[in-house]
Amino acid sequence: MSSLERFMADAVSPWMSAKGPDADIVLSSRIRLARNLHSYPFPIYASSETSLHVYNELKEKVNGKSYSDLGKFDMVTISELNPIEKRALVEKHMISPYLAEDSVHGALLINESESVGIMINEEDHLRIQCLFPGFQLNEALTLANGIDDWLEQKLDYAFDEKRGYLTSCPTNVGTGMRASVMMHLPALVMTQQMNRIAPAINQLGLVVRGIYGEGSEALGNVFQISNQITLGKSEQDIVEDLRGVAMQLIQQERSARKSLLDSLKIRMEDRVWRSYGTLAHSRVIQSKEAATCLSDLRLGIDMGLIEGVSREILNELMILTQPGFLQQYAGKTLSSEERDVLRATLIRKRLKLENKHETSD
Amino acid sequence: MECQECHVRPATLHFTKIVNGEKNEIHICEQCAKEKGDFHPASNSFSIHHLLSGLLGFEDSVGSQGAMPLQNEEPDKCPNCGMTYGQFTKSGKFGCSRCYEVFEEKLDPIFRRVHGGNVRHTGKIPKRAGSGIKVKQQLEELRARLQEHIRKEEFEKAAQVRDQIRSLEKKGE
Numbered sequence: 001m002s003s004l005e006r007f008m009a010d011a012v013s014p015w016m017s018a019k020g021p022d023a024d025i026v027l028s029s030r031i032r033l034a035r036n037l038h039s040y041p042f043p044i045y046a047s048s049e050t051s052l053h054v055y056n057e058l059k060e061k062v063n064g065k066s067y068s069d070l071g072k073f074d075m076v077t078i079s080e081l082n083p084i085e086k087r088a089l090v091e092k093h094m095i096s097p098y099l100a101e102d103s104v105h106g107a108l109l110i111n112e113s114e115s116v117g118i119m120i121n122e123e124d125h126l127r128i129q130c131l132f133p134g135f136q137l138n139e140a141l142t143l144a145n146g147i148d149d150w151l152e153q154k155l156d157y158a159f160d161e162k163r164g165y166l167t168s169c170p171t172n173v174g175t176g177m178r179a180s181v182m183m184h185l186p187a188l189v190m191t192q193q194m195n196r197i198a199p200a201i202n203q204l205g206l207v208v209r210g211i212y213g214e215g216s217e218a219l220g221n222v223f224q225i226s227n228q229i230t231l232g233k234s235e236q237d238i239v240e241d242l243r244g245v246a247m248q249l250i251q252q253e254r255s256a257r258k259s260l261l262d263s264l265k266i267r268m269e270d271r272v273w274r275s276y277g278t279l280a281h282s283r284v285i286q287s288k289e290a291a292t293c294l295s296d297l298r299l300g301i302d303m304g305l306i307e308g309v310s311r312e313i314l315n316e317l318m319i320l321t322q323p324g325f326l327q328q329y330a331g332k333t334l335s336s337e338e339r340d341v342l343r344a345t346l347i348r349k350r351l352k353l354e355n356k357h358e359t360s361d
Numbered sequence: 362m363e364c365q366e367c368h369v370r371p372a373t374l375h376f377t378k379i380v381n382g383e384k385n386e387i388h389i390c391e392q393c394a395k396e397k398g399d400f401h402p403a404s405n406s407f408s409i410h411h412l413l414s415g416l417l418g419f420e421d422s423v424g425s426q427g428a429m430p431l432q433n434e435e436p437d438k439c440p441n442c443g444m445t446y447g448q449f450t451k452s453g454k455f456g457c458s459r460c461y462e463v464f465e466e467k468l469d470p471i472f473r474r475v476h477g478g479n480v481r482h483t484g485k486i487p488k489r490a491g492s493g494i495k496v497k498q499q500l501e502e503l504r505a506r507l508q509e510h511i512r513k514e515e516f517e518k519a520a521q522v523r524d525q526i527r528s529l530e531k532k533g534e
Contacts, residue, residue: 036458038490041442045456123454145485152487158458159490161497163472164482166458170468171475173461175484205477231472232479336392 004349007329011320013092013114013131017312020134024302025250027182027222027315029137031144031239034167034176035126038156042168043103043121051105051121058120061154062109067147071112075120078106084333087324093131096122116147123168124176126151135246137179137239144177145235164231174231179239181246184314186221186299187256188249194223197249205229206245220291220318225249261303272300276309280351284337285344290321309354317347364390439463500529 020026036042037057040050063075078086078099086100094114099106099122109118119127128151130144158166165176172178188194198208207228210218225246227238260268275296278289285293298314300306319325321343327334330342364372365388372388437446444456446464455461461468472480486495503526510519 038458041457042455044452044454045442045444148485149488152489157487157490159487160458160461160482161491161494162481163461164484165487166455166461168454170453170455170471173472174476174479174482177484229476229479231476232481232483234484238484 002353004346004353008316008320008350011088011092011325012312012316013094015113015115015131016133016315018133020132020136022135022250023133023311025183025185025253026135026246027133027184029132029135029140030178030180030182031130031137031140032178032180033126033128033144033148034124034165034172034178035128035148035151035155036158036166036168037125038158040125042123043125044123044168046104048104054121054125055105055107057155058107058109058118058126062118062151067111067150070116073109073111073116073118076108076110078103078108084324084327087322088328091319091322091324095119096127098122116143118147118151124172126155135181135250137181137243137246141179141235141239171228172230175233175235175238177230177235177238178226179242180224180226181242183223183225183246183249183253184221184295184298185223185249185253186295187260188253189218189221190260191256193252193256194218197252201225201245204241204245206242219288220295220314222295222314222318257299257303268300268303269305272296272303272305276300276306279347281348282344284340285347286340287321287323287343290343290347291318294318309351313350313354317350320346320350362388364388364393366390366393437463437467496529496532500526503529 016028020028037054040046040054043051043054046054059075062073064072066072078095081089086095089095089108090097090100092114094110094117095108096119099108099119103121105121107120109120110116115131117129117131119129128144128147130140130147132140132143160166164174167173167176185194188197201208205228206225208223208225210223225242227242229238233241275293278285278293279297294314294317297306297309298311301309301311301313320329323334323339326339326342326346329346330338334342362372364370367390370390370392373391374389374394375386438444439456439460440463441459442456444460446467449455449460449464469480486498503522507519507522507526510516510522
């Protein structure tokens with residue numbers, strides 16, 4: 001294994017390399033549950049001493065323990081990480097920017113395959129997060145429920161008959177659940193259908209946004225769709241509503257891809273090969289251009305226009321080419337220009353690696 | 362005008378941020394904006410919480426008493442964490458789980474807006490913390506069913522449900 005391969009394996013969580021259903025469009029499915037301990041003020045309002053209590057309680061009761069076949073949970077203390085490591089965890093979606101920068105006695109309990117993360121002292125005392133590759137919302141919900149029950153045996157949750165799970169922010173009260181799917185929708189963007197679809201989805205109590213959360217743009221045609229409402233609907237109903245919409249989107253994206261291929265094949269080929277060319281040969285590349293080209297390349301692979309490059313490339317390089325990971329790879333802080341150069345180099349190396357393993361035209 | 366971040370390039374982007382009535386102007390070049398935004402785009406953006414605190418503030422200013430809660434002594438203060446309703450409307454976040462009880466009367470309209478008209482939880486009930494609640498809800502449901510059977514004169518079914526209620530009540534004791 002080359003050093004780049006090793007680094008890549010590190011950047012991409014082990015759960016990601018598993019094949020999931022509908023992986024041509026759905027990159028991942030996630031369930032997040034917000035939970036609080038009954039007896040302490042919520043983290044943003046708590047004293048440092050109280051937060052330390054919560055931290056210690058979780059460390060004592062969960063650190064080193066296993067649930068089901070997930071392997072044991074290890075506790076990562078955020079204050080012990082350097083800024084580049086923190087940033088890399090954010091880019092990997094393992095922790096939130098808030099936990100990385102502003103939390104007091106913040107921590108992450110994480111299992112070996114990194115499929116489950118429990119953030120401690122984020123906005124709520126606990127944020128349980130389960131991630132699955134592809135379209136597996138129900139599987140993610142079942143696992144999240146299991147972990148939730150397991151933790152509830154050890155911890156006293158704040159729960160109210162009328163309001164459900166009590167959370168720091170009124171937008172999470174009730175189920176405390178945020179279900180989301182990450183979808184690659186380049187054909188819907190190209191055919192300008194996303195502008196129409198996004199507002200319609202909002203009307204159903206769901207939200208569409210770019211992959212780095214609230215307010216971010218859809219980098220590389222990757223959209224996150226999640227539930228907005230957490231009160232007055234059961235967990236199963238929320239997941240079913242989201243699943244229904246995601247299934248519609250999968251179908252529409254597939255048919256948009258087909259019609260693009262039917263009517264504009266040579267144009268599509270030109271576009272995806274040009275992007276491939278840019279990725280394979282450029283010496284300086286900014287993150288936005290890299291994301292656009294990677295999206296095209298992945299679309300080319302999914303449409304069967306480009307062969308010999310593995311499909312995981314989008315997932316992998318989207319993370320790898322973020323500022324935090326570039327700097328972790330370099331082992332030092334880089335200026336924006338230096339990052340653009342290293343980004344181009346890493347992508348070129350990654351694509352060459354692929355050609356070394358398989359023959360390609 | 363020069364960029365207030367790098368003080369080298371000219372500022373090409375101009376923002377005006379208004380937080381709690383305080384106006385703040387930002388002049389920045391594209392390069393610095395990109396670098397700032399590059400890290401985590403979510404951090405500086407206008408989030409749901411900003412919207413929410415705006416919503417809560419609005420609630421307050423058109424409140425039925427027309428009082429100015431920030432100037433007067435707060436009548437509603439959570440005895441557990443010390444958060445006042447005024448502070449809650451500013452931050453848009455609760456201080457602790459007790460706040461939900463203390464501000465109970467004011468919360469329905471807020472939840473209704475945020476959660477598509479809903480104010481009551483109908484989802485999961487935790488096994489340990491909510492064991493009593495689960496039994497209570499089951500009993501309520503069974504009693505309603507019992508009434509329905511009696512109304513339809515389905516006495517055999519009603520008797521079955523009655524037995525279910527009895528055994529559940531016994532378990533709860």
